[in-house]
Amino acid sequence: VVKSALAFLLAARRCEIGELERLAHTSELAGNIAGFIHALQRERGMSNIFLASNGERFAAMREEQVPECDRLQAQALSSFEALAGEPGAVRNGARLFNRIAIAMDALDALPLLRERISSRAIAAHDATAAFIRLIAALLAVVFEAADSAGDPEISRALVAMFHFMQGKEYAGQERAHGAAVFAGGHIDAREQQQWRHLIQQQHHCRDVFREFAEPAIAAAEAAAVDHRTTVQLERLRRLGQGAGAMPVDGSQVDSWYECCTARLDAMRAIEETLAAHLRRLCERKIAVARESLRDEQATLERLHRDASSQGADAPRVIGPQLERSVLDMVHEQSRRLQEMGDELETARAALNERKLIERAKGLLMAHRRLSEEEAYRALRQMAMNQKRRLVDVAEAVLAMADVLPGR
Amino acid sequence: VVKSALAFLLAARRCEIGELERLAHTSELAGNIAGFIHALQRERGMSNIFLASNGERFAAMREEQVPECDRLQAQALSSFEALAGEPGAVRNGARLFNRIAIAMDALDALPLLRERISSRAIAAHDATAAFIRLIAALLAVVFEAADSAGDPEISRALVAMFHFMQGKEYAGQERAHGAAVFAGGHIDAREQQQWRHLIQQQHHCRDVFREFAEPAIAAAEAAAVDHRTTVQLERLRRLGQGAGAMPVDGSQVDSWYECCTARLDAMRAIEETLAAHLRRLCERKIAVARESLRDEQATLERLHRDASSQGADAPRVIGPQLERSVLDMVHEQSRRLQEMGDELETARAALNERKLIERAKGLLMAHRRLSEEEAYRALRQMAMNQKRRLVDVAEAVLAMADVLPGR
Numbered sequence: 001v002v003k004s005a006l007a008f009l010l011a012a013r014r015c016e017i018g019e020l021e022r023l024a025h026t027s028e029l030a031g032n033i034a035g036f037i038h039a040l041q042r043e044r045g046m047s048n049i050f051l052a053s054n055g056e057r058f059a060a061m062r063e064e065q066v067p068e069c070d071r072l073q074a075q076a077l078s079s080f081e082a083l084a085g086e087p088g089a090v091r092n093g094a095r096l097f098n099r100i101a102i103a104m105d106a107l108d109a110l111p112l113l114r115e116r117i118s119s120r121a122i123a124a125h126d127a128t129a130a131f132i133r134l135i136a137a138l139l140a141v142v143f144e145a146a147d148s149a150g151d152p153e154i155s156r157a158l159v160a161m162f163h164f165m166q167g168k169e170y171a172g173q174e175r176a177h178g179a180a181v182f183a184g185g186h187i188d189a190r191e192q193q194q195w196r197h198l199i200q201q202q203h204h205c206r207d208v209f210r211e212f213a214e215p216a217i218a219a220a221e222a223a224a225v226d227h228r229t230t231v232q233l234e235r236l237r238r239l240g241q242g243a244g245a246m247p248v249d250g251s252q253v254d255s256w257y258e259c260c261t262a263r264l265d266a267m268r269a270i271e272e273t274l275a276a277h278l279r280r281l282c283e284r285k286i287a288v289a290r291e292s293l294r295d296e297q298a299t300l301e302r303l304h305r306d307a308s309s310q311g312a313d314a315p316r317v318i319g320p321q322l323e324r325s326v327l328d329m330v331h332e333q334s335r336r337l338q339e340m341g342d343e344l345e346t347a348r349a350a351l352n353e354r355k356l357i358e359r360a361k362g363l364l365m366a367h368r369r370l371s372e373e374e375a376y377r378a379l380r381q382m383a384m385n386q387k388r389r390l391v392d393v394a395e396a397v398l399a400m401a402d403v404l405p406g407r
Numbered sequence: 408v409v410k411s412a413l414a415f416l417l418a419a420r421r422c423e424i425g426e427l428e429r430l431a432h433t434s435e436l437a438g439n440i441a442g443f444i445h446a447l448q449r450e451r452g453m454s455n456i457f458l459a460s461n462g463e464r465f466a467a468m469r470e471e472q473v474p475e476c477d478r479l480q481a482q483a484l485s486s487f488e489a490l491a492g493e494p495g496a497v498r499n500g501a502r503l504f505n506r507i508a509i510a511m512d513a514l515d516a517l518p519l520l521r522e523r524i525s526s527r528a529i530a531a532h533d534a535t536a537a538f539i540r541l542i543a544a545l546l547a548v549v550f551e552a553a554d555s556a557g558d559p560e561i562s563r564a565l566v567a568m569f570h571f572m573q574g575k576e577y578a579g580q581e582r583a584h585g586a587a588v589f590a591g592g593h594i595d596a597r598e599q600q601q602w603r604h605l606i607q608q609q610h611h612c613r614d615v616f617r618e619f620a621e622p623a624i625a626a627a628e629a630a631a632v633d634h635r636t637t638v639q640l641e642r643l644r645r646l647g648q649g650a651g652a653m654p655v656d657g658s659q660v661d662s663w664y665e666c667c668t669a670r671l672d673a674m675r676a677i678e679e680t681l682a683a684h685l686r687r688l689c690e691r692k693i694a695v696a697r698e699s700l701r702d703e704q705a706t707l708e709r710l711h712r713d714a715s716s717q718g719a720d721a722p723r724v725i726g727p728q729l730e731r732s733v734l735d736m737v738h739e740q741s742r743r744l745q746e747m748g749d750e751l752e753t754a755r756a757a758l759n760e761r762k763l764i765e766r767a768k769g770l771l772m773a774h775r776r777l778s779e780e781e782a783y784r785a786l787r788q789m790a791m792n793q794k795r796r797l798v799d800v801a802e803a804v805l806a807m808a809d810v811l812p813g814r
Contacts, residue, residue, distance in 0.1 A: 004484075005515065008508035011491040015500030077411075084418040092557070093422030095744050101415035101737045108412065150499070330508045337502050338769060362745060 006300045006326050009333060013296060017289045019150045024282035026096070026145040029079045030158060031275030033138050034165055036072040038268050040138075041172040043069050044131035047117045048176050049257065051124035052183045066114060073107070076138075080104075092148035099141045106137040128176045133373070135169055147351050152343035157281055159350050160213035161274045164221075167205030168267045174198040175260035178240050182253035187242050193384045195241055204389075208350055217273055224266045232259045296329065353391045360394035363401055413707050413733050416740060420703060424696045426557045431689035433503070433552040436486045437565060438682030440545050441572055443479040445675050447545075448579040450476050451538035454524045455583050456664065458531035459590045473521060480514065483545075487511075499555035506548045513544040535583045540780070542576055554758050559750035564688055566757050567620035568681045571628075574612030575674045581605040582667035585647050589660035594649050600791045602648055611796075615757055624680055631673045639666045703736065760798045767801035770808055 046062040080100050113130050116122040122130075142165060146158035177195055181187045187195075210218045236256045242248050303322065357379065364375040383393045453469040487507050520537050523529040529537075549572060553565035584602055588594045594602075617625045643663045649655050710729065764786065771782040790800045 005508045005511040008487070008491060008504045008511055012501045012504035012508065015504060019501070080415070084415060094419045094426070095748070097415045097419035097422060098737065098740050098744055101412045101419065102741060104412040104415055105734055105737060327512055330505065330512060333505050334509060335769070337505055338765070341502070342766065358745070359749065362742070 003300065003303050005330055006296065006303065009326070009330050010293065010296050010300065012333060012337075013289065013293045017286060017293065020154075020282060020286045020289060023149055023151055023154045024279070024286065025079075025083055026148070027154065027158065027275075027278040027282055029076075029083060030142045030145050030161055031278065032072075032076045032079045033142055034161070034271045034275060036069070036076040037135050037138055037165065037169070038264075038271070039065065039069040039072045040131060040135055041169070041264060044128060044135075044172065045175055045179075045257070045261065047127050047131070048124050048179055051117060051120060051122070051127055052179070055120050062117075092144070096141065096144045096148060099137075099144045103134075103137040103141055106134045110134065125180065128173075128180075129373075132173060135172075139166055139169060143351065143354060147348065149347075150344070151285065152340050152347055153285065154278070154281060155344055155347040156212045157214070157274070157278045159347050160209050160217070161271075161278060163205045163208040163212070163350075164267070164271060164274060167202050167209060168264065168271065170198050170201045170205065171260065171264055171267065174202070175257065175264065178236070178256050178260065179253060181240050181248055182250055182256050184248070185250040186247055187240065192241050195237075197380060197384060199237070201390075212347065212350060213274070214277060217270070217277060220273060221270045224270050225263055226266075229259055229262050229266070233263060299326070299329075356391055356398065357394045360397040363397060410707070410710050412737055413703065413710065416733070416737050417700065417703050417707065419740060419744075420696065420700045424693060424700065427561075427689060427693045427696055430556055430558055430561045431686070431693065432486075432490055433555070434561065434565065434682075434685040434689055436483075436490060437549045437552050437568055438685065439479075439483045439486045440549055441568070441678045441682060443476070443483040444542050444545055444572065444576070445671075445678070446472065446476040446479045447538060447542055448576070448671060451535060451542075451579065452582055452586075452664070452668065454534050454538070455531050455586055458524060458527060458529070458534055459586070462527050469524075499551070503548065503551045503555060506544075506551045510541075510544040510548055513541045517541065532587065535580075535587075536780075539580060542579075546573055546576060550758070550761060554755065556754075557751065558692065559747050559754055560692065561685070561688060562751055562754040563619045564621070564681070564685045566754050567616050567624070568678075568685060570612045570615040570619070570757075571674070571678060571681060574609050574616060575671065575678065577605050577608045577612065578667065578671055578674065581609070582664065582671065585643070585663050585667065586660060588647050588655055589657055589663050591655070592657040593654050594647065599648050602644075604787060604791060606644070608797075619754065619757060620681070621684060624677070624684060627680060628677045631677050632670055633673075636666055636669050636673070640670065706733070706736075763798055763805065764801040767804040770804060 043062065043065045046058040046065055050058045050062050084097065084100075109130065113122070113127065117127050139162070142158075142162050146155065146162045149155035149158050174195070177191070177198060181191060181195070206221075209221070213221070232255070236252060236259060239252060240248055240256065299322075303326075306322075360379060361372060361375040364370050364378055365372060368375075368378075370378065379390060379393055379397070382388075382397075383390045386393065450469065450472045453465045453472055457465045457469050491504065491507075516537065520529070520534065524534050546569070549565075549569050553562065553569045556562035556565050581602070584598070584605060588598060588602070613628075616628070620628070639662070643659060643666060646659055647655055647663065706729075710733075713729075767786060768779060768782040771777050771785055772779060775782075775785075777785065786797060786800055786804070789795075789804075790797045793800065
């Protein structure tokens with residue numbers, strides 16, 4: 001039966017390897033989505049300026065950006081399809097594929113959106129909002145990938161990556177928001193509030209990123225945006241957010257756009273480092289697990305040899321020392337899996353915040369018949385009015401769920 | 408791209424079906440383990456009386472029980488092996504197989520234990536303790552199966568089943584404990600405390616069982632043990648736990664044993680109902696999911712037909728109505744998966760208690776160099792001394808983890 005204990009120890013190890021291989025696939029997917037989102041963010045920024053300038057600026061650059069976007073979209077889609085080709089190989093696959101289905105549906109609207117931008121049949125604000133929705137659908141896929149990771153180290157790396165991507169997207173939204181304000185030459189209280197909200201969300205994402213990223217990558221991130229850009233950014237933020245009804249200096253729109261773009265490009269470099277780290281991490285962990293499997297298999301073969309050399313009738317075919325060592329291996333595996341489970345819970349707790357917000361959004365959608373976007377805006381408005389964090393408002397909404405009338 | 412959205416909706420559905428099929432396997436495993444544990448509980452009871460009566464009683468019945476045990480052990484092992492044959496098909500497989508490896512190791516000691524019982528080379532108390540360890544290892548496999556369930560309804564059924572099995576095992580331990588007290592003719596304060604602890608644990612398990620079981624099964628459980636047995640049990644418990652140093656009426660040992668055995672057999676019938684319910688539940692859910700998949704596939708085929716009848720170049724090949732219905736399907740799936748996730752968390756929260764106790768045990772083992780059994784006894788002793796629940800003591804121990812010296 002010690003042989004059987006070892007056989008199940010091996011089965012457990014094979015499950016771990018399978019899980020790591022799945023994670024290598026979803027990590028690859030996250031990396032491809034990051035590249036595609038960056039291209040979409042660029043296209044959004046260019047479209048924004050193109051529309052705001054009545055088609056005078058960025059027309060050619062925008063046209064060139066579209067095929068680049070398409071190339072990266074195709075790359076992302078092929079990794080979606082590779083995953084769908086072996087649905088059994090995805091943990092929590094139902095949720096992940098559902099998120100992908102939603103993203104595919106959002107992508108469906110992209111050609112029409114581009115047509116309307118080209119023919120200037122859409123307002124800059126609406127075009128930006130459409131890109132925001134599409135990117136949010138893609139980020140939700142990465143979130144699901146991070147949430148389904150069964151290895152704590154990879155889970156931490158994916159949590160860091162997701163929050164970095166989300167923070168970068170808030171930075172992109174801030175670029176669009178600020179550009180609209182500078183171009184318009186004035187800012188109202190609601191726009192000020194929204195700007196502050198976008199900055200706060202970036203801080204929050206960066207905090208979570210720094211908590212979960214490898215120290216070396218967190219340090220690289222801290223050093224990535226050069227001092228000059230940061231000073232410039234803060235100066236322009238102050239100028240843009242103005243004071244009361246004071247007019248905003250419209251001539252700063254280009255400086256703002258360039259400063260934000262430099263920042264986003266610097267963030268993109270970090271994102272690539274994160275994706276490369278994730279890939280290496282998966283490879284390294286798979287290699288280590290395979291080596292352990294080989295060692296354990298060698299032990300099992302030794303047991304088989306010993307058993308056959310002693311004849312089939314021998315009731316206790318192995319030495320107590322080897323028996324002891326198998327038992328130690330099983331208990332060591334048990335302890336390690338337990339620790340991994342505990343660490344995993346810590347990493348996944350960082351994702352709870354977003355889940356609470358999603359649930360509160362769903363509640364508002366059902367009870368107040370709001371669209372997803374309206375529900376999010378309602379939550380954000382509550383948070384801004386009450387000067388509380390989005391997650392606190394979400395928790396308050398969920399706590400009220402029981403007293404709300406049924407659907 | 409709507410076609411793609413639908414394709415990923417289908418992939419999500421296939422993942423759900425795969426998950427349900429996995430759960431059908433692990434549920435089958437839980438049912439087989441329940442049968443094997445019942446046989447072991449009978450063997451433990453008989454061995455206990457056999458040893459306590461210096462081999463005069465239950466000798467033949469015990470000999471007859473061994474092959475019955477072996478038959479059910481073989482059945483449980485074959486379902487372990489079936490699972491190990493497709494390790495990729497098990498969610499959270501590493502932990503499950505590790506638990507099985509530990510159980511296999513515990514089973515390894517069974518033949519030697521039986522030899523020592525036959526030759527009366529072991530004390531009744533030690534034989535009972537050995538059976539308790541083995542059954543605990545098997546219950547841990549069922550716990551892991553319940554913990555890894557990804558469907559809320561099946562998770563609830565497995566949580567109910569696990570707690571019922573655990574409660575029945577405490578009832579079996581109480582039978583052994585009471586039999587030893589009645590046979591010995593006296594009881595001390597520690598034995599009284601331990602007896603109360605075993606009763607409390609049964610109440611706790613029954614409460615969780617009733618919370619999570621199907622109402623019909625919970626009602627069957629409440630009606631299963633006939634009134635006469637319950638009254639008799641309470642009378643004997645009172646007699647057995649005595650008062651202070653008062654001697655215990657040794658002549659009641661047979662009544663006690665019979666009364667407890669009647670109760671365990673009645674519980675076994677409920678366990679069989681639970682296992683059958685779990686099997687039907689898995690079958691029903693798989694059938695429903697497959698039907699949904701067929702419907703969704705038919706929609707996809709209709710889309711393909713429409714697309715080919717309109718020629719490959721048609722940019723928008725499908726009617727807006729069908730497009731709308733695909734989008735509705737995706738969002739409906741999203742909502743359903745979200746709800747399932749929330750319900751699943753509620754069901755799994757019932758398992759947290761045991762996880763906390765396991766973690767506290769692990770901490771004590773590491774820091775105070777205790778065996779698993781010693782660590783459990785230390786926790787139980789703390790709980791009894793402080794008149795607190797085991798889980799509260801476990802939480803207190805874990806809260807102290809940071810101030811304990813490193814390993």
